[in-house]
Each structure stands twice: as C-alpha cells, then as structure tokens.
Amino acid sequence: MSTKGKVKGIIANLVIVEVDGPVSQNEICYINHRGVKLMAEVIRIGSNNAYIQVFESTRGLKTETEVEFTGHMLEATLGPGILSKNFDGLQHDLDKMEGIFLQKGDYTHPLEVEKLWAFKPLANVGDKVEAGSWLGEVIENWIPHKIMVPFTFPGSFTVKEVSSVGEYKIYDTIATLENVNGKLIEVNMVQKWPVKIPIRTYKEKPRPFDFLETGIRVIDSLNPIVEGGTGFIPGPFGTGKTVLQHALSKQAEADMIIIAACGERANEVVEIFSEFPELDDPRTGRKLMERTTIIANTSNMPVAAREASVYTAMTIAEYYRSMGLKILLLADSTSRWAQALREMSNRMEELPGPDAFPMDLPAIISNFYARAGFVYLNNNETGSVTFIGTVSPAGGNLKEPVTEATKKAARCFYSLSQNRADSKRYPAIDAVDSYSKYLEYPEFIEFVSKTVSPNWVDNILKAKNILIRGHEAYEQINILGDDGVPIEYHQVFWKSEIIDFVILQQDAFDKVDASTPIERQKYMMDKVLEVNNTSFKFENFEEVNPYFKRIINVFRQMNYSEFQSEQFIKFENELKEIIEEKAVVEVEQI
Amino acid sequence: METTAFQKIYTRIDQITKATCSLRASGIGNEEMALVNDRLAQVVKIEGDLVTLQIFSGTEGIPTNAEVVFLGHAPQLAVSEELSGRFFNAYGQAIDGGPEVEGKLVEIGGPSVNPVRRKQPSELIATGIAGIDLNNTLVTGQKIPFFADPDQPYNQVMAMVALRAKADKIILGGMGITNDDYLFFKNVFENAGAIDRIISFVNTTENPPVERLLVPDMALTAAEYFAAEKNQSVLVLLTDMTLYADALSIVSNRMDQIPSKDSMPGSLYSDLAKLYEKAVQFPNGGSITIIAVTTLSGGDITHAIPDNTGYITEGQLFLRKDTDIGKVIIDPFRSLSRLKQLVIGKKTREDHPQVMNTAIRLYADAANAKTKIENGFDLTDYDKRTMSFAKEYSEKLLAIDINIEIDTMIDTAWGLFNKYFSHAETGIKAELVDKYGKIENELNKTI
Numbered sequence A: 001m002s003t004k005g006k007v008k009g010i011i012a013n014l015v016i017v018e019v020d021g022p023v024s025q026n027e028i029c030y031i032n033h034r035g036v037k038l039m040a041e042v043i044r045i046g047s048n049n050a051y052i053q054v055f056e057s058t059r060g061l062k063t064e065t066e067v068e069f070t071g072h073m074l075e076a077t078l079g080p081g082i083l084s085k086n087f088d089g090l091q092h093d094l095d096k097m098e099g100i101f102l103q104k105g106d107y108t109h110p111l112e113v114e115k116l117w118a119f120k121p122l123a124n125v126g127d128k129v130e131a132g133s134w135l136g137e138v139i140e141n142w143i144p145h146k147i148m149v150p151f152t153f154p155g156s157f158t159v160k161e162v163s164s165v166g167e168y169k170i171y172d173t174i175a176t177l178e179n180v181n182g183k184l185i186e187v188n189m190v191q192k193w194p195v196k197i198p199i200r201t202y203k204e205k206p207r208p209f210d211f212l213e214t215g216i217r218v219i220d221s222l223n224p225i226v227e228g229g230t231g232f233i234p235g236p237f238g239t240g241k242t243v244l245q246h247a248l249s250k251q252a253e254a255d256m257i258i259i260a261a262c263g264e265r266a267n268e269v270v271e272i273f274s275e276f277p278e279l280d281d282p283r284t285g286r287k288l289m290e291r292t293t294i295i296a297n298t299s300n301m302p303v304a305a306r307e308a309s310v311y312t313a314m315t316i317a318e319y320y321r322s323m324g325l326k327i328l329l330l331a332d333s334t335s336r337w338a339q340a341l342r343e344m345s346n347r348m349e350e351l352p353g354p355d356a357f358p359m360d361l362p363a364i365i366s367n368f369y370a371r372a373g374f375v376y377l378n379n380n381e382t383g384s385v386t387f388i389g390t391v392s393p394a395g396g397n398l399k400e401p402v403t404e405a406t407k408k409a410a411r412c413f414y415s416l417s418q419n420r421a422d423s424k425r426y427p428a429i430d431a432v433d434s435y436s437k438y439l440e441y442p443e444f445i446e447f448v449s450k451t452v453s454p455n456w457v458d459n460i461l462k463a464k465n466i467l468i469r470g471h472e473a474y475e476q477i478n479i480l481g482d483d484g485v486p487i488e489y490h491q492v493f494w495k496s497e498i499i500d501f502v503i504l505q506q507d508a509f510d511k512v513d514a515s516t517p518i519e520r521q522k523y524m525m526d527k528v529l530e531v532n533n534t535s536f537k538f539e540n541f542e543e544v545n546p547y548f549k550r551i552i553n554v555f556r557q558m559n560y561s562e563f564q565s566e567q568f569i570k571f572e573n574e575l576k577e578i579i580e581e582k583a584v585v586e587v588e589q590i
Numbered sequence B: 001m002e003t004t005a006f007q008k009i010y011t012r013i014d015q016i017t018k019a020t021c022s023l024r025a026s027g028i029g030n031e032e033m034a035l036v037n038d039r040l041a042q043v044v045k046i047e048g049d050l051v052t053l054q055i056f057s058g059t060e061g062i063p064t065n066a067e068v069v070f071l072g073h074a075p076q077l078a079v080s081e082e083l084s085g086r087f088f089n090a091y092g093q094a095i096d097g098g099p100e101v102e103g104k105l106v107e108i109g110g111p112s113v114n115p116v117r118r119k120q121p122s123e124l125i126a127t128g129i130a131g132i133d134l135n136n137t138l139v140t141g142q143k144i145p146f147f148a149d150p151d152q153p154y155n156q157v158m159a160m161v162a163l164r165a166k167a168d169k170i171i172l173g174g175m176g177i178t179n180d181d182y183l184f185f186k187n188v189f190e191n192a193g194a195i196d197r198i199i200s201f202v203n204t205t206e207n208p209p210v211e212r213l214l215v216p217d218m219a220l221t222a223a224e225y226f227a228a229e230k231n232q233s234v235l236v237l238l239t240d241m242t243l244y245a246d247a248l249s250i251v252s253n254r255m256d257q258i259p260s261k262d263s264m265p266g267s268l269y270s271d272l273a274k275l276y277e278k279a280v281q282f283p284n285g286g287s288i289t290i291i292a293v294t295t296l297s298g299g300d301i302t303h304a305i306p307d308n309t310g311y312i313t314e315g316q317l318f319l320r321k322d323t324d325i326g327k328v329i330i331d332p333f334r335s336l337s338r339l340k341q342l343v344i345g346k347k348t349r350e351d352h353p354q355v356m357n358t359a360i361r362l363y364a365d366a367a368n369a370k371t372k373i374e375n376g377f378d379l380t381d382y383d384k385r386t387m388s389f390a391k392e393y394s395e396k397l398l399a400i401d402i403n404i405e406i407d408t409m410i411d412t413a414w415g416l417f418n419k420y421f422s423h424a425e426t427g428i429k430a431e432l433v434d435k436y437g438k439i440e441n442e443l444n445k446t447i
C-alpha cells in the first residue's frame, strides 16, 4: 500500500505533509487539490512530516488536503518520440495541453502512445545482454533510435524472444529477456529513469578529444570545444548569451540538440518554435526542428520545476548518447536554476552560504557538469553529451557563487564582455579572457592536427598573442598619446583589430556570415595571419588607421560573400592590391 | 469586496507583527483574502491551524480582538468593457467617483500562457522617436523598461510613447507615484482625447506602500481580459517598478526572510519575471506590451533591481542628458531592444540594421575621442570628424523630442555618414551603399 499524507502547512510552494507510512527523499507525490492532482517532490523529511516542493502554484490549497506518495523519484519517460517535442520542465508535452493558458495539474504524456513505429531487431535470440544493450531500432525522424535493455535492469540477461521487423506501438512488447534466475521479463520501447541519477551504461569515459565544430569563429578558431566537452557562457544581461546559444543550436555539428530554457523568457523559446521548423540543418538539409528537443521552464512557469528541467534535459541527453549519438545540450540559464534552489533553501530556513545560496551549490553544479562526456559504449560504439550552460551573474560581477562554482566544473569559459557588447562587437566573447582547457590536451592537439590542420593549435596561440599585444599597444597609445608612441605601436594595435573584426566578430543575423565552416575558418585565419606577418611602411601614425580600416573593410566584405564566389575572389584581389601598396617586400635570405 | 452573511467571524488574534497578524482558523486557502477590522489582508502562510495574514495597509492599531473575516478567494478584479476610462486604487476599487464596475470576477495573478500557444511578436510599434524606432525598435508583445535617474522626464516620455503607439487600450499601473504625476497622466490622456482607451490602477505616495504589490497584477489582469478575450492590442505602463521592488523588500524583511543582494528578497527575479512575462502576442491578434520605468540611483545598473529587470525584460531604454546638446537622449550604448531584429530590415528597409549599427559604432569612436581630449591628447582628423558626427547624430536622431518616420531616420543617418565619412570608414556592405547610401539630400555633399 502506498503512503498517504495530509497537508499541515503551506509556505508559498513549500508544503508540509504529515505522512502515515514510509517516504523517501526526492520521492514524487501528488496533492489532491479540489479534484486536481498537483505534483510535488519530497525535499526534506523530519519525524512524521515530509517537506515537499510543489511544482505548481499553491493558491487556494488548504490544510488537511490528501497527498498520495508514488514510491518513486522524479523520472523521465524514455522512448521514441522525444525528438522535436516541446516539453515542460517535468517532461509533459506542451503541445498536448488544452487551451491558451497552462492549467494546474494538466500532465500530458511525453510520448505518442498510439503511434506505430517501424521496428527492426538488432539482437538475436540467445544473445547475452545487459542494461543499455541495443535490442532493436526504430527510425525517429531520421535518427536510428535504439530500443535498449532498460537501464534499471540489474545483471545480465539472455534474449529469449525479439520481435521481427514490423510496426509497433511504444507499449507493445518487442523482446523477452531471461535473467540469471530463469525469470522472463518483457520489454517494450519505453523505460523510465530517475532524472537526478546519471545513466552509466557505458564501458569507459575517456578524456574528450574530438573537435566539435560550431561554425562560430571565436569558438572554433580561438577557444575550441570538443565532443563531450563542457563549457559555460557567463555575461551580464544583454551581452549575447542567448543569441550565442541559439547560434550553437543551429550550427553545431551534432546529431541532436537539446535546449533547456531554464527560467528565461518565453519569447525566446517561441523564437525557436517558430523558426526551427523552417530553418535547414546545414549538414543534413533537413529542418532544424527534426534534430531538436526543447525543455521549457520559462521564468513564469513554476519555479520548483526549474531545477527538474535541467535534470530532465540531461537524462534525455544521456539516453540518446547510449544510442551512439552526438548530443549537444544547452541550458539557458543555469543561474535561474541556482536561484530556484536558493528560494527553496531559504524557505526551509537552511543555513545560507555565500549570497544566500545553499551551501552545497558548488557540489550540485559540478555533479551536473560531470554527467556530460564522451563515452565508449559496451558495444564499442561512441556517443557524447556536450554541455554548454549560460550563467547570469548578479550585477555582471563574475565573483559570485554560481560563476565561481561553474568555473571549477566547466572546461571552456566563454566570457561575454559588457564593453564589447556596448560597442556592438558581436559575439561579445572576450577572446583573451576566455579559454578552452582542451587546448592543453595532447590527445586533442593530435586529433585536430590530423583532421583540421597541423598548425591549427599553433595559429590559435599566435592569434591570441597578437590580440594581447594589440591590447597592450592600445593601452600605451592611450597613456602616451597617438604621437607619443612609435608608429609601430599603431601597427601592432591595428593588426590585432584585424583579428577582432575579421575573425572574432561575426554577424549572427547575416545569412552567410552567421556560420563559418571549418575549411573557411582555416582559410581566413591563414589570410589574417599572413597580413599580420607582413611589415608595412608608414610615414606617420595618421596613415595607419585609415589604411587598416580599408583592409578590414575588404576582409569584412569577404566574410559577407559566399566562400570562393566571384565576389569573394574580387574582394580578395582587392585586398592583395591594398596590401601591396604599403607592404615592405622582404629580400629573401639565402 | 464585501462580507456576506453566514461568514464566520474570528475575533482572537494570536500574534501581531509590523506587517502581519496570525490567528487560529481552519479551512482557509493559501493566498486567500481576508478583512481584519475592515482592512484588506491576504494569507501568506499556514502552519497547522495557525494562519498568517499580511495586512496591506499595515497593522498599526490592530487589536487582538479585531474582527477577521475570510473572503474565500484570492484578490480579484471585475472585468468588462466598463473598465475603460476608469481610475482605480490598488484593490481595484473605483477612485474616480464613478459606479462599481460590473463584470466577470477573475483572480489576479492568474496562470501563464502555454509557451507553445504564443505567437512570435512581429508588429512594429512606431513612436516617432529615433532613439527608439531606429536604434531600439519596439514590437507588440514586448516588455521593456525605461532605466532613468529620478530626475529624468521618464513619465513624460512614457506617456508620449503610449499615445503614439496605436494601442486599443492603455493601462496604467502607478506605484508610489506622486499625486502630481497621477494628475499629469490624467491630464495628458484627457487632452489627447484618449481617456476612453485608458484604465488606471494607482497607488500614490499617499497610500500605504505594501498595497502597491497588487497594482501590476490588477493592471495585467485587466490587460489579459482585453487582449485574450477581446483580441485587442493592450499597452501596459508600469511606473515605478523600483518602488514596487522596494515594497517587496519591506514585506520580506518584516517576515524575517534572508535577504540577498542589496537587501532584496532572493525571489526578486521570479517575482518580477512573473509580471513581465505577462507580455505576450496571442495567436488571435491580441497582445500585451509592457513599458515600465525602473528608476536608478546614480545611474547604477548593477543594483539588484535594474540588474534583475535587465535579465527579464527584452531590453531597456536608457535616458541620459547629453550635455553637448543640452537635451535628454536615448543612450545608444546602454539601450537595447531585444526584439528589434524581428522587424528591422524585415518590416523596415533592408539597410536599417547596418545603418543603425554603423551609426552607433561611430558614436562610440567619438566617445573614445572624447577620452583622448580628457587625457590631454591631440585629436586626429578622424577623431574630429567622429565628434562632429556624434553631436549632429545626437541632435538629429537621439534626442527624445524627435518625431519622424523611420525611413527619414535611416536617410538622415546616411546623410550624416556621407557628410563625415568615407565608405571604407563606415564599412557598410557595398550593395547597400549602392542602393541606399547615395541618396540625394542637403547633407549628401561628400567632403
């Protein structure tokens, strides 16, 4: 018999329930409020009382209301049909809900119960299998969606029966397994998994090394991220976190994109809803929505479900990773999730840590980031979850608990600068402050030198160095005045501006410039470094600025033109002419 | 809100604090309204049979034997066409001497719109002010505040924007505004012959501050009625949200909650987001647009109130006095409309985005040149040109007293580019320069 309880206290969405039996931490329960079931999660237990956070508004709730406990934690429902869906933070299908306004307790099924899927068996009778083994597959949009032995199944099993090619519904049995004790267990296409627990049905999780192309120059060409890597994007409001994440979701080289809209604006999700079904995936030519799943807990949706939303998203990502796919998970903004934890912790009158956040915030964040990664599955296939979260630091000050904790957990740091955003230098990533720890991984260096170019990493270091020197020259010019420094300083500064304007800055709203394939990035970086290696002769400093502006202007016209198009080549020739005007031709040394 | 017969009257209060009182009662719903000696109050906490009520006008003089009556519902508003042209207090009670509004009773602060049922905003709101239309174009369904120091004429600008934006209804939520400001709004709307389109919920400095907490929800509930049920485009004006947030901090402080940054409650982000997210474009054509005011202290936008607001709203309009031209301008650096890309270059001319960005970049160059002067350095020819450009740009486009069409704004900017810069210096796409950049006007005489 399941445990029941009665409401004894209500403080906003924290509800105290007197229980009549055993309850467990993080158990899900339902409050029976005037015929509507309100979902809630146990977050603390004390003697006969369970403290539950309700995933809904508690307006009108009264004491003595009945509560039913389910005996399980918050679970994701995993099976074909997740792709292209719009879920709320608890994985309810938003499209199935009635009416314009969200109704309390309108909990819809995440999958399509009646839909027929074309199934193909992958396992044979007699095969030894374990949790995560592939039993069969169905084609979901275009992804071969593996039907796996449920992750919760302990030990090893023998396949007794597996369905033949045919059309099945998700709850139809597609295989029968026998465990070591000879017990037969039927398996269908759906399984459940508690979202707060990582899915670990893989053989090995090595350090990631495989370059993940994003089409964003300041990332790929300066602070590259890897498949299975982690990164975070802190920045004051309005500096471009969301635009950057949307660009990543459109362009990154991944099989599946999961976007967790976590406590941010509803209109931003609407942008995805309305644009992605129309936009083409540059790699497959299919619509972007076909590879995208959205988990939306926007800022006006119940706060308690915010924390759940990122875990739901991560669990779905891990599920698809187990099929041998490359997943990119984006969460905007992880600060809102931390704030939700803070609200609840304050309501429970826990001893607060820095800025009133819960004491264990750093541990929560690093455990979450640790779920990303590149894995070798038990069948030696590979899969990955790359995770990039945004952080919204209070007052734009990076010395705050969420940023600091995330910095310890994530390997790439894409710092957005207010100054760059103010002067419309988009994307406003500060290329010098930002870093990618993967540049220090020998396995990554080896990988890119084989797959991209032998001097890719060298060029990155060169470009960064030029930026740093340019910045120093700029400061000197500011201190000593235009004519108080050697002309050379002006050159150093303007050469760094070329990198800034041509490589770093990228117009996310221009058809051509928005995404730069790696070949083109390589080409442009070589060109830019070539100009940087050229010495120019100037009579006075006043010549420097207009001259480099011309160079930058032609470079930018190149960025706006289709790669290697007639126009592109025309601008390239123009560039050559401008450079020859003032280049000092070096006598070749013997 | 009256008591009806048969309601149970409680007369024993256990505890009284500055803002709340607690009593033993049963069968009470969370967030339910009550009357404590005729003062309106709301349930904020229930522990066993101990119910805590927040009394909006404060607990001064409340005795332990006060009469408490629970009303059985959360705060509500009667909605109907009769709201038009009327003035109400924070509780939704008429303050203009007119009759009570008859209509459907709805609880304020109701449920959110399902995000998949929203439509992407796409209707441009033209205000005639270039600092807005050219640089920070507004769209219906958007939420955006003015960030302004208290001495800026934000209420005037807001009233002007409201009247020029062709909205079906304008709903004013006044929080802690002075009586003079209240009368100002009333006069402007009356003089513009717009009073039938206006609905106001006002809490002035003469009313208790905690009452303010009801104002935005009242205004937005009325807005939802007209937008969702009557398919109208509704513009909601909320002034001053800083005073609203101050009231939130008063309450949380009196309830002994742990404050986070700047003594604001830890839930400030959620509290503000719940209001601002009511801005929406409905699929049936109705929309709610929110224009708010967040006053700053000494221009500090890192303070928790503007900071959290910035993270919620779709941009902000920054008012600043430009001492070079002696006028208030919409600062192009700190201002931003996040939704502008939904309309600029699409509903407006294709050169709009590049022209806008270029002008702002050149304006930034002028700011750098100014720093050079401050540091005692000579200016280059380019520096001098940017400074002249900046002054003219400020006068002809940034000042809030501009009232022109968007095409004229774009042409004016081209005129300034041609007057002061070469094409290489502006760096605009060659095809746009060919198509629009060679316009003939009195400024288009290249130097």
Ligand SMILES: Nc1ncnc2c1ncn2[C@@H]1O[C@H](COP(=O)(O)OP(=O)(O)OP(=O)(O)O)[C@@H](O)[C@H]1O
Binding pocket: A235, A236, A237, A238, A239, A240, A241, A242, A243, A244, A264, A392, A426, A427, A428, A506, A507, A508, A509, B310, B311, B312, B336, B337, B338, B339, B341
């Ligand atoms: N790459 C870009 N190209 C052009 N404009 C950009 C770019 N990135 C950002 N912007 C501009 O900056 C605005 C704000 O960007 P965005 O919404 O991504 O900020 P944010 O950091 O997510 O802010 P918040 O923390 O408030 O959510 C955009 O609406 C757009 O006008």
Ligand SMILES: [Mg+2]
Binding pocket: A241, A242, A243, A264, A332
């Ligand atoms: Mg954002």
